[in-house]
Amino acid sequence: MLRPIRTLAAAAAALALVSACNSASNRSSTDTGKPGAPGNSRGVSADSIKVGGIVSMTSASGYSKKDTDLGAKARYMRANAEGGVNGRKIDYIGAEDDGQDPAKNLAAARKLVQQDKVFAVSPMSSVTFTGSDFLEQEKVPTFGWGTLPSFCGPKYIYGFNGCLVPTPGGTINQTWPEGIGQVLGGARGKSVAIIANDSDAGKFGVRTFQQGFTSAGFKVVYAKASVPGTAVPSDWSAYVKEILESNDGKAPDAVVSVMQTPNNIGLFTSLKRSGYKGLLSDPTDYDPGLLAKDATKQALDGVHVLLQFEPFESANPEMDRFKADIKAASGGQDVPLNMHMMTGYMSADLFLSIARKAGKDLTVESFQSAAQSFTDTATLVGDRSEPKGQKDSFGCGALVQLKNGAYEVSVPFKCYEPIPFK
Numbered sequence: 001m002l003r004p005i006r007t008l009a010a011a012a013a014a015l016a017l018v019s020a021c022n023s024a025s026n027r028s029s030t031d032t033g034k035p036g037a038p039g040n041s042r043g044v045s046a047d048s049i050k051v052g053g054i055v056s057m058t059s060a061s062g063y064s065k066k067d068t069d070l071g072a073k074a075r076y077m078r079a080n081a082e083g084g085v086n087g088r089k090i091d092y093i094g095a096e097d098d099g100q101d102p103a104k105n106l107a108a109a110r111k112l113v114q115q116d117k118v119f120a121v122s123p124m125s126s127v128t129f130t131g132s133d134f135l136e137q138e139k140v141p142t143f144g145w146g147t148l149p150s151f152c153g154p155k156y157i158y159g160f161n162g163c164l165v166p167t168p169g170g171t172i173n174q175t176w177p178e179g180i181g182q183v184l185g186g187a188r189g190k191s192v193a194i195i196a197n198d199s200d201a202g203k204f205g206v207r208t209f210q211q212g213f214t215s216a217g218f219k220v221v222y223a224k225a226s227v228p229g230t231a232v233p234s235d236w237s238a239y240v241k242e243i244l245e246s247n248d249g250k251a252p253d254a255v256v257s258v259m260q261t262p263n264n265i266g267l268f269t270s271l272k273r274s275g276y277k278g279l280l281s282d283p284t285d286y287d288p289g290l291l292a293k294d295a296t297k298q299a300l301d302g303v304h305v306l307l308q309f310e311p312f313e314s315a316n317p318e319m320d321r322f323k324a325d326i327k328a329a330s331g332g333q334d335v336p337l338n339m340h341m342m343t344g345y346m347s348a349d350l351f352l353s354i355a356r357k358a359g360k361d362l363t364v365e366s367f368q369s370a371a372q373s374f375t376d377t378a379t380l381v382g383d384r385s386e387p388k389g390q391k392d393s394f395g396c397g398a399l400v401q402l403k404n405g406a407y408e409v410s411v412p413f414k415c416y417e418p419i420p421f422k
Contacts, residue, residue, distance in 0.1 A: 039363030040139060043119030049088050050119055052112040053095030056126040061232055061262045068125040069095040071344025074329035079352050086360045102130040109134050123347035127201055132157060139364050143347040148201060160346040161308045161381040162389035165204050171418035172208050175397030176306045177216035179411040180254055180281060183304060187217035191247045196258035199229035205258040215419045222246035232262045236270035244274060254279040261285055265299040288336035291405055300402050308397040310380045310413045312337045318380050346381055382415050392418055
């Protein structure tokens with residue numbers, strides 16, 4: 001029942017969206033299309049559950065999360081092959097491309113709900129989530145990577161590994177600082193510089209990681225969200241100069257970049273050319289596809305990448321199943337694995353797990369009720385629990401390092417005790 005992602009001409013899409021908005025204004029957000037049906041069962045029929053996604057397939061910088069859609073498709077395909085969820089197959093209509101554009105993100109959310117009438121949005125993977133308030137208002141269960149504040153607090157929005165950017169009273173995942181501390185032989189007496197894009201997400205990332213590294217025992221000597229978020233700098237010398245003098249005139253022991261791949265390539269290349277010999281780390285560059293170009297491979301060589309799931313190199317049987325599912329969704333082809341696939345896969349997996357617990361009478365209300373007491377263990381992101389995950393992270397992760405053109409596990413997958421966010 002899986003259908004390919006539909007592409008529409010811009011004019012047709014705009015007309016359809018306007019029509020959907022106009023028609024939606026004449027109906028309640030909980031209109032099920034079934035007179036007398038209890039609760040909100042939009043997108044649910046006797047034999048199917050309609051689900052869509054929002055993914056940054058394209059972006060101005062060239063960075064793409066398109067394989068998030070493939071990961072979700074792979075998990076839904078396996079669910080359907082196993083009989084679906086309580087007798088219903090997943091009708092995954094694919095993901096809308098928001099182009100990392102806030103206006104397009106909101107438009108995609110409106111289209112999926114008002115025109116396509118999906119029961120859930122899973123996955124949602126972008127650096128912008130302007131559609132979050134609309135999805136929450138419309139009571140649409142939504143799943144993605146909890147790296148944005150919108151995944152922390154709302155009732156209907158879930159991070160597949162919990163809430164990673166909490167509000168005060170929540171907790172901070174300590175995988176990154178604890179892992180880097182292990183690589184450096186301990187955090188005490190070690191210094192770290194944290195750099196991010198000049199965006200809401202970047203500023204929040206600096207705030208949370210500054211707390212996390214300080215709590216782990218590091219001296220945070222530089223913490224700035226100063227890199228433009230709209231274009232990759234052509235000259236990194238000013239940033240590098242600040243970083244290399246940030247530790248009382250000396251270079252820090254580690255440089256942590258909370259940015260995407262194009263920025264990381266530029267920053268790390270410039271740091272290496274300056275003679276920097278310390279540890280480099282980021283949370284995005286775990287992608288064998290990046291190794292196709294020699295310049296990219298050289299820029300990222302030696303970099304430790306933060307993962308919040310089991311590394312692909314893991315011997316976990318769940319990882320074997322993930323790889324088999326991706327291959328099946330790719331038409332039997334062996335494709336390079338990347339973290340975007342895992343984002344889509346685990347977003348779909350959490351949705352499916354809660355939907356299964358909700359039972360045969362699936363409505364938004366029964367789904368939310370099931371989520372209020374949901375828990376499972378030993379997944380590819382560790383132990384999961386809701387609604388805890390809407391306030392706290394699941395606290396698990398690993399580090400991998402690119403060495404000589406291949407990734408190696410530098411810190412094995414482990415769950416760490418989170419710290420309070422202040």
